[in-house]
Amino acid sequence: MNILVTGGAGYIGSHTVVELMNAGHNPIIADDLSNAHYSAVDRIGKITGKVPTFYKVNCACKAQLRHVFSQHKIDAVIHFAAFKAVGESVKKPLEYYRNNLDSTMTLLEVMEEFGCKKLVFSSSATVYGPNNPHPYKEEMPAIQSSSPYGWTKVMNERILTDYCTAHPDFSAVLLRYFNPIGAHESGLLGDDPNGIPNNLMPYIGRVAAGQLEKLTIFGGDYETPDGTCQRDYLHVVDLAVGHLKALEYAAEHNGVEAINLGTGNGISVLELVNAFQKVNGIKLPYVVGPRRDGDLPAFWADATKAKQLLGWEATHTVEDMCRSSWNFAKKGV
Numbered sequence: 199m200n201i202l203v204t205g206g207a208g209y210i211g212s213h214t215v216v217e218l219m220n221a222g223h224n225p226i227i228a229d230d231l232s233n234a235h236y237s238a239v240d241r242i243g244k245i246t247g248k249v250p251t252f253y254k255v256n257c258a259c260k261a262q263l264r265h266v267f268s269q270h271k272i273d274a275v276i277h278f279a280a281f282k283a284v285g286e287s288v289k290k291p292l293e294y295y296r297n298n299l300d301s302t303m304t305l306l307e308v309m310e311e312f313g314c315k316k317l318v319f320s321s322s323a324t325v326y327g328p329n330n331p332h333p334y335k336e337e338m339p340a341i342q343s344s345s346p347y348g349w350t351k352v353m354n355e356r357i358l359t360d361y362c363t364a365h366p367d368f369s370a371v372l373l374r375y376f377n378p379i380g381a382h383e384s385g386l387l388g389d390d391p392n393g394i395p396n397n398l399m400p401y402i403g404r405v406a407a408g409q410l411e412k413l414t415i416f417g418g419d420y421e422t423p424d425g426t427c428q429r430d431y432l433h434v435v436d437l438a439v440g441h442l443k444a445l446e447y448a449a450e451h452n453g454v455e456a457i458n459l460g461t462g463n464g465i466s467v468l469e470l471v472n473a474f475q476k477v478n479g480i481k482l483p484y485v486v487g488p489r490r491d492g493d494l495p496a497f498w499a500d501a502t503k504a505k506q507l508l509g510w511e512a513t514h515t516v517e518d519m520c521r522s523s524w525n526f527a528k529k530g531v
């Protein structure tokens with residue numbers, strides 16, 4: 199299938215493009231490179247033996263998207279392209295709403311023009327908000343979030359759900375990711391944010407590489423077994439494979455389906471730090487500091503639905519995630 203991958207040069211997008219190519223699909227990347235580098239496309243070429251087709255395109259620009267659809271018969275779309283920094287979204291809400299909502303609506307309009315009816319959407323566990331008990335199940339209310347970034351996921355899910363109601367022959371799979379970490383085994387693709395990282399694993403990588411002095415663990419007094427927050431960390435390659443399975447599902451079903459992609463296990467910050475140190479033989483300087491505003495103490499996925507509907511299950515261990523993250527991060531030293 200010809201698959202348009204918006205945001206395909208980014209962290210999760212690039213890993214997904216590799217899995218699509220390995221499975222014999224023809225991915226076409228549309229990325230405006232606002233938070234990614236073209237080098238990721240070349241690196242995909244190094245891994246797979248073929249450089250994927252690339253367009254520098256902003257998905258909120260209808261003319262640019264139309265051009266891509268006019269050049270290829272697109273069978274399905276995986277839509278990653280979005281701003282994703284939680285803290286930045288609090289400071290720049292309008293930019294987040296404008297970009298993340300416009301791009302989806304423009305994409306849907308152009309898909310409709312060209313008769314493309316299959317979409318996999320990059321959503322987040324953040325849509326479960328602060329009030330649901332964990333593990334999170336898809337049937338729980340997913341109508342609240344704690345940042346403008348998260349609200350754009352809630353709103354995009356709503357837009358896609360309403361669109362599917364109005365177009366019963368359309369298929370949208372909303373993939374609710376938990377905490378993706380890890381990197382491609384080649385060490386060529388990984389999470390490499392601009393500036394000082396906000397997320398835990400890229401921050402750990404920079405500390406391990408000596409580029410940052412120490413990690414601050416945000417809060418050691420939560421009501422969790424070791425006092426630090428628990429999350430459902432999953433390997434980005436497992437996540438990428440989940441997109442492939444979702445695409446196969448979308449090809450055979452109509453309507454909207456929200457599906458969690460997580461391991462189903464909660465791991466604490468301290469457990470992750472210890473696993474990283476042990477598996478990589480590295481001493482990681484850290485201190486336990488105050489809580490970060492907006493962090494929830496603990497959440498993880500109920501991953502049953504992904505297994506039942508997609509036949510998908512995470513296969514990589516926490517050790518795999520820590521080893522591959524460091525294998526990627528140390529190349530930046």
Ligand code: UD1
Nearest residue numbers: 284322324396397398399401414415416427429467490493
């Ligand atoms: C957040 C977003 C999620 C988004 C994800 C990846 C929310 C509620 N969650 O998840 O939607 O998909 O980022 O972009 O908005 N930590 C430290 N020290 C650090 C950094 C993090 O202790 O320097 C801790 C945090 O307190 C948290 C855990 O590590 O307990 C994971 O944090 P992070 O990687 O930022 O992801 P989330 O906040 O869980």
